Amino acid sequence: MKKRKGFTMVELMVVIIIMAILGLAVIPSLMGSSDKAKYSRAWSDLTAISNAFTAFYGRVGNLPKVSVGENGDWTLQVGTGSEWTNAGITDATKAKDLLQSFLGKPIDKLKDPWGASYAIVDGWTPATGKGHIVVYVDPGTTTATGADADFGGDITVSARKDPYNGDRPMAKLIINIPD
Numbered sequence: 001m002k003k004r005k006g007f008t009m010v011e012l013m014v015v016i017i018i019m020a021i022l023g024l025a026v027i028p029s030l031m032g033s034s035d036k037a038k039y040s041r042a043w044s045d046l047t048a049i050s051n052a053f054t055a056f057y058g059r060v061g062n063l064p065k066v067s068v069g070e071n072g073d074w075t076l077q078v079g080t081g082s083e084w085t086n087a088g089i090t091d092a093t094k095a096k097d098l099l100q101s102f103l104g105k106p107i108d109k110l111k112d113p114w115g116a117s118y119a120i121v122d123g124w125t126p127a128t129g130k131g132h133i134v135v136y137v138d139p140g141t142t143t144a145t146g147a148d149a150d151f152g153g154d155i156t157v158s159a160r161k162d163p164y165n166g167d168r169p170m171a172k173l174i175i176n177i178p179d
Contacts, residue, residue: 038113039162039170042137045110046172049118049135052102053174056095060087062129063175064095065122072117074107079126112137114160121157130179136160136171 057063061083064076076092076099078084089095100107112118116138124131136159155176159169 036164039164041113042160042170043162043165045112045118046135046137046170048103049107049110050172050174052099052107053133053135055102056099057175059098060084060089062126063124063133064092064099065124065126066120066133067122068117068120072108072111074120077126079129081127081129084126114138119157119159121155123155124175128179130177132176133174134171135174136169 053063062079062081064078066077067075069075074096076095078089078092078095084090084095087098089098096107103110108117110118114137119136119138121132121134121136124133132155134155134157136157139158139160155173157169157171159171161167162170
């Protein structure tokens, strides 16, 4: 008898069929993972922005007034108290640099997974050191409203909702010190 080398056509077909069945079983579980990853990344970015503001507050003892322009540029306005000068912040550029140092990347370049800039609701007054700041994901086509329970007051935002987290508004309260 001659010793055979390799596989027969039937053996190869069986292996290919088994691999196809396994592949078809895995594909449905991977569908939607990309969408879920976008929401996960957005929550991670919101947390990073919130932590950067918290670190800024810990360093200076106050926060700048913040606005985000239509082109995604962040504008900061600092106060005039001694806490600013003691921290070496004499203008908005230095405040922006300090905030970015805590964030680890240029804040103007930070975009949500859908390509828009993160939005800010700023009711903060640097002169008094009171108010609130909320950072959130622009609503796009799916909107949810963050109510009192989310932010511990009467602050509301219209933000994208997270279908993987009970349609919760994608927003983070950074600070809320009532007047």
